[in-house]
Amino acid sequence: MPEPTKLFETRGISSLEKVFADQDLDAVAYNRASALQGEAYAFQVAYWAASTIVPISVSVDSTLADRITLRSVGLAPSDLPCQSGHDENILRETPGLYPDPLLPIKPTAGVAGLPKQWRSVWVTIELDENTAIGKHLITVRFSTETEGLLGGESFELEVIGAPLPEQTLIHTEWFHCDCLAQYYGIEVFSEAHWQIIEQYVKTAVKHGINMLLTPLFTPPLDTAVGGERLTVQLVEVKKDGNGYSFGLSRLKRWIDMCHTAGIRYFEFSHFFTQWGAKHAPKIIAEVDGEQKRIFGWDTDAAGEAYKDFLHQFLPVLVAFLYEQKLEKHSYFHISDEPLLEHRPWYRSASEVLTAHLKGMPVMDAITNLEYYEEGLVKRPVPANNHIEPFLERGVPELWTYxxxxxxxxxxxxFFNMPSARNRMMGIQLYKFQMAGFLHWGYNFWNTRYSLKAIDPYRITDAGFHFPSGDAFLVYPGEDGRPVESIRMEVFQEGLQDLRALQLLESLIGRDQVLEMIEEGLPEPLTFRSYPKEAAWLLNFRESVNAAIKAHINN
Incomplete structure (x- = not known):
């Protein structure tokens, strides 16, 4: 590449760097790597301008050009970047602007060079099984109509002739339909809403999310006691003197949409309220020709009225799932994050639910092992800082969150955490053979307890409650399509690491792969103890790719 002018600088860097506009760039240059077929590989080109240059055109030249997407790394505000008492593995603890949204680069607008600020362009290469193996040069250039070429960087990507195996991990990021309707100002389950839902589901699938939270009734999640979230109820309920009848046409449309998008598993929204299972979710029914709320915070979950409703509804739902051949792809929730003192209510709820499920699993975020040992939940999902007792107990098909x-x-x-801390989860999921990973925030664009809707481009901490980066992975795009984040892309890289390790295991055996992971580490890798440096991750993945290449060429 030509030498950049003194007024404009560029540097190729890895996807694990975060470029802050208010500090010098200390990331080392990174311009060579390898990837497997079927992988989405990403790197960045950081740039700096001495004075304002707007617009700057960004172009790419490569044999892989038709597989490459360029996006501008935007800045998002954070009032609450971290909790008090955090550890040292963070980038900063101050409020301010953090790199996160990956914004489309419009041809007419390009990117902006702002005085003495480092910014970056995110370069994604989508590889498939038809991608030519071997080394490919990727050149990214910055130019203006008046100045011509300002600078640029070249990156060499070697495509290895081995496709990533299909993802076996079940991965869910809770999908909030109400937030989509609220932000875009559209009616719930209108045609416009369905179209937007489908776009967001497709993006989820593209990033390794293969299970979707399905709102049979409005999910009783992050809702103030006595409050309500916007109704997003797929099941139509009618109540009369003979009991209840149920319409499942919307649920059928949801399932068909999910299948088309690539969703393989369904988790049905919680049948009892969060943090204790003491009440019913909000359920709307047609009563005497009017839509009315028949259950909610004023409903005793252990009372006969709600039990009678479930005894009528669950057989209809289970029969429908068998008819749709979903009995092996369906998971249920009782209540999110119950504590030990909530066991009596949880036990009552579990008995009602499991009596009808014909062995289909119940999964819930659980801190205490007692819930599993007492048979209250078949698929406990402990947090990664509470997982050790579950691992020691040998819980099969274990998940984490x-x-x-x-x-x-x-x-x-979180925004303020190094991307390596995000990506490391893939190797941890591999070592401990996790069956699934769950997170609650794909697109939660409300304040805590859903007291009001927010603009996620302005409020990223749910109204000073959740550290920025916890509540959502995607931002709303202008055209009803999601805007992805650095965090979403990097977690996908972790999932690709997991799949690459599984491929290598099929070639050399699990014991040798585990030896590779822990070679040179001061202690065995755990959920708490792991290399913190981005360089370790990048070098380790290159060693995995090299081992795969060596074995497929023999």
């Missing part, structure tokens, strides 16, 4: 309170030692994905 993290959220706003997992901010010491373990992996997470």
């Amino acid at each position: 993290y959220c706003c309170v997992q901010y010491k030692e373990v992996s997470n994905r």
Whole structure:
């Protein structure tokens, strides 16, 4: 590439760097790597301008050009970047602007060079099984109509002739239909709403999300006691003197849409309220020709009225799932994050639910092992900082999750955390053979307890409650399509690491792969103890790719 002018600088860097506009760039240059067929590979080109240059055109030249997408790394505000008492594995603790949304670069607008600020362009290469193996040069150039070429960087990507295996991990990020309707100002389950839902589901699938939270009734999640979230109820209920009848046409449309998009598993929204299972979710029914709320916070979950409703509804739902051949792809929730003192209510709820499920699993975020040992939940989902007792107990098909309170030692994905801390989860999921990963915030664009809707481009901490980066992975796009985030892309890289390790295991055996992971580490890798450096992750993945290449060429 030509030498950049003194007024404009560029540097190729890895996807694990975060470029802040208010500090010098200390990331080392990164311009060579490898990837497998079927992988989405990403790197960045950081740029700096001495003075304002608007617009700057960004172009790419490569044999892979038709597979490459360029996006501008935008800045998002954070009032609450972290919890108090955080550990040292963070980038900063101050409020301010953090790199996160990956904004489309419009041809007419290009990108902006702002005085003495480092910014970056995110370069994604979508590889498939037809991608030519071998080394490909990718050149990214910055130019203006008046100045011509300002600068640029070249990156060499070697495509290895081995496709990533299909993802076996079940992965869900809770999908909030109400937030889509609220932000875009459209009627729930109108045609416009369905179209937007489908776009967001497709983006989820593209990033390794293969299970979708399905709102049979409005999910009783992050809702103030006595409050309500916007109704998003797929099941139509009618109540009369003979009991209840149910319409499942919307649910059928949801399932068909999900199948078309690539969703393989369904988790049905919680049948009891969060943090204790003491009440019913909001359920709307037609009563005497009018739509009315028949259950909610004023409903005793253990009372006969709600039990009678479930005894009538669950057989209809289960028969429908068998008719749709979903009995092996359906998971149920009782109540999110119950504590030990909630066991009596949870037990009552579990008995009602499991009596009808014909062995289909119940899964819930659980801190205490007692819920599993007492048979209250078949698929416990402990947080990654509470998982050790479950691992020691040998719980089969174990899942894990993290959220706003997992901010010491373990992996997470807040704005202020290094991207390596986010991506490391893939190797941890592999070592401990996790069956699934759950997170609550795909697109939660409300304040805590859903007291009001927010603009996620302005409020990223749910109204000073959840550290920025916890509540959502995607931002709303102008055209009804989601805008992805650095955190979403990097977690996908972790899932690709998991799949690459599974491929290597099929070639050399699990024991040798585990030896590779822990070679040179001061202690065995756990959910709390792992290499913190981005360089370790990048070098390790290159060693995995090299081992795969060596074995497929023999």
